[in-house]
Amino acid sequence: MSVTLIDTDIMIDAGRQVREAVACLDEIERRSTLAISVITRMELFVGCRNKTELRNIERFLQRFRVFNLSEPACDIAAYLFPTLVSNTVHLY
DSSP: OEEEEOOHHHHHHHHTTOHHHHHHHHHHHHHEEEEEEHHHHHHHHHTOOSHHHHHHHHHHGGGSEEEOOOHHHHHHHHHHHHHHHHHTOOOO
16 A cells, blocks of 8 residues: 655644545545654644544554654655755645
8 A cells, every 4th residue: 555645734634623634534445554754743742732632643653653754754755855946846
């Protein structure tokens, strides 16, 4: 089965029960393993306002595989990003 890395923004919306984000995750999960990066996990933890929200996020994240980032992977991403941005991505 394939693995799909989910962006933090989708995770935040799904955690807030935004219908479109929840439906998006459900659709992806039917054909792929859901995953997030360790950075996304930390961003979600930092956004918690209390222990109840933290416990809810921890439960929510149980359905996701979490990818750690190695230093070489980060170096490669930092090297490739300027090229990708100039060719395909529009930052506003």
